[in-house]
Amino acid sequence: MSQAGARITPAVGAPHARILSVASHRPERVVTNDEICGLIDSSDEWIRERSGIVSRRIAGPEETVTDLAEKAALLAVERAGLTAADIDMVIVATVTHPYQTPSLASLLAHRIGATPAGAFDISAACAGFCYGVAMAQDMVRGGSATHVLLVAAEKLTDFTDFTDRSTAFLFGDGAGAVVIGPSETPAIGPAVWGSDGSQWDTINHHHSWIDVRDQIRDPEREAEWPTLAMAGQAVFRWAVWQMAPVAQKALDNAGITSADLDVFIPHQANLRIVDAMAKQLRLPAHVPIARDIETTGNTSAASIPIAMDRMLAEGEAPHGGLALLIGFGAGLVYAAQVVELP
Numbered sequence: 001m002s003q004a005g006a007r008i009t010p011a012v013g014a015p016h017a018r019i020l021s022v023a024s025h026r027p028e029r030v031v032t033n034d035e036i037c038g039l040i041d042s043s044d045e046w047i048r049e050r051s052g053i054v055s056r057r058i059a060g061p062e063e064t065v066t067d068l069a070e071k072a073a074l075l076a077v078e079r080a081g082l083t084a085a086d087i088d089m090v091i092v093a094t095v096t097h098p099y100q101t102p103s104l105a106s107l108l109a110h111r112i113g114a115t116p117a118g119a120f121d122i123s124a125a126c127a128g129f130c131y132g133v134a135m136a137q138d139m140v141r142g143g144s145a146t147h148v149l150l151v152a153a154e155k156l157t158d159f160t161d162f163t164d165r166s167t168a169f170l171f172g173d174g175a176g177a178v179v180i181g182p183s184e185t186p187a188i189g190p191a192v193w194g195s196d197g198s199q200w201d202t203i204n205h206h207h208s209w210i211d212v213r214d215q216i217r218d219p220e221r222e223a224e225w226p227t228l229a230m231a232g233q234a235v236f237r238w239a240v241w242q243m244a245p246v247a248q249k250a251l252d253n254a255g256i257t258s259a260d261l262d263v264f265i266p267h268q269a270n271l272r273i274v275d276a277m278a279k280q281l282r283l284p285a286h287v288p289i290a291r292d293i294e295t296t297g298n299t300s301a302a303s304i305p306i307a308m309d310r311m312l313a314e315g316e317a318p319h320g321g322l323a324l325l326i327g328f329g330a331g332l333v334y335a336a337q338v339v340e341l342p
Contacts, residue, residue, distance in 0.1 A: 011143030017136070017180055018187030019342045020082075020147075023075035024176040024309040025068055026296065027059040033169065040165045047169045052271020056172030056297030058157050065096050068175035069108050069153035072305075076177035077112070077149060079342075084113040087179075088145035091136060092121045093128025093152040093301040095330070096159055108151065118145075126267045126329025127193070128152055128301035129176070130337060133325070134191035136180040151177040152301035172297030176305020178342075189254030192246050193335035196238075238332060240273055244280035246336050247326045251281075254338035261287050262321030263311060263341070267328055268293035268303035277326075288316050300329065308341070317341060 032055045033044040047053055059068060069092060077084055090109040097104040105119035124131040129152040136148035153175035162168045180188075247266075251258060258281050266274050271293055278289050290307035299306060304325055311317035319341055326336035 013139075013141045013143030014146075014182030015141070016183040016186045016188070017140035018183035018185075019133075019339055020179045020181045021076050021079035021342050022176065022178045022305055022309045022312065023072050023079055024174065024302075024306040025071035025075070026057040026174045026306065027063060027068070029058050029060065030055050030295075031058045031172075036162070036169045039162045040168050042165060042169065050270075050272075051170060052274075052291070052293055053169060053297050054294045056295070057174055059155055059173040063155075063173075065094060065098075065153050065155040065158070065173075065175075066104055066107055066111070068155060068173065069094075069104060069151045069177070070111050072153065072175040072177040073108060073112050073149055073151050076151075076179050080147070080179040080181070082147060082179065086147050087112075087114040087117045087149045089136070089139060089148045090114055090117050090119040091132045091148060091150045092119075093124060093132045093150070094121060094154055095123060095125050095128070095300060096154045096156055097121060098158070104153070105151075114149065117149075122301075124301070124327075124329075124333050124335070126269060126298075126300045126303065127327035127333045127335045129304045130191065130325055130327040130335035131193065131333075133178070133180065133188060133337060133339065134193065134335065137188045140180060140182055147179055147181045149177065149179055151175060152305055154300045154302045156298070156300060170298045172299050174296060174299045174302045174306050176302045176309060178305060178308075187340035189250060189338035191335055191337045192250045192253060193333070194246075195333045197332075238328075240276045240280075243273075243326060243328050243334060243336075244277045246328075246334055247277060247281055247324060250324060250326065250336035250338055256322065256338060258283050258287065258324075260322060261324055261338075263288050263290070263317040263323045265290040265304050265307050265311070265317075265323050266326045268296060268307060269298055269329070301327070303327075312341060 092105040139145040156171035292307040328334040
């Protein structure tokens with residue numbers, strides 16, 4: 001029994017947290033719309049008008065989602081001036097790890113040499129990266145971690161039905177990673193996040209749970225591999241009309257206006273959605289907008305860090321500048337925050 005009056009020593013964290021580095025990895029293979037059109041009844045013009053996509057990167061059969069994550073993670077740790085031994089927690093945002101358990105994060109921590117760092121996965125679809133940024137900041141400020149490695153990795157083409165005209169052209173593969181650590185000044189704004197479970201089935205892994213249940217009843221039945229299905233128009237309307245107010249609230253909570261931004265990096269779901277959100281936010285003409293979907297396709301959780309890394313590398317976004325991030329997707333879930341770029 002504890003002594004009367006004994007108290008637990010509180011955790012002591014950093015005053016603030018920031019993104020110390022960002023890195024990304026995209027597979028080498030470029031797949032054009034014309035190649036996709038060879039599998040579905042469509043055209044390059046139709047795909048561009050509908051989504052803004054011109055090409056996407058697709059990983060080979062030998063490259064797993066863990067391989068994608070590892071390449072981005074190692075580079076992010078190196079750019080932060082750290083070693084894997086300095087990482088206290090590994091978080092992976094993904095919906096394409098082919099195992100319910102164990103987590104991709106635990107395998108990744110082992111592969112990069114971060115053991116015995118804590119490790120877990122986030123299943124928040126296209127909002128996963130922004131969820132992870134908020135959680136990592138809370139860990140650093142709360143004292144449960146000093147350096148958090150956050151990786152968003154997706155091999156969506158493993159779960160794409162390339163004969164489905166509504167989704168075959170949408171998805172690509174890739175990974176992005178950041179290291180989040182201590183800061184003396186505020187560099188990650190308050191998260192605005194939420195969900196709408198009434199639209200839970202709007203984006204889903206088609207067949208995944210139904211076939212497992214049917215197989216139990218009939219062991220000789222062959223299970224269908226789960227593929228992504230989407231009610232495109234419903235998702236489009238939700239994203240266009242309900243996500244701009246979320247982004248605006250993130251600006252308000254950070255105490256800035258759109259005129260203070262140096263870059264806008266939304267989830268790369270659809271170019272029409274990106275442009276509609278920018279219009280509703282009344283972004284000034286000087287604010288660059290990520291439009292990486294044109295050459296990456298929709299890479300779900302990985303789309304924001306991939307775009308962030310490219311824009312910094314090409315000088316489209318300034319190091320140390322302010323970026324508005326927003327992710328939204330299956331669940332339906334969403335999250336947004338303002339961050340200072342590394």
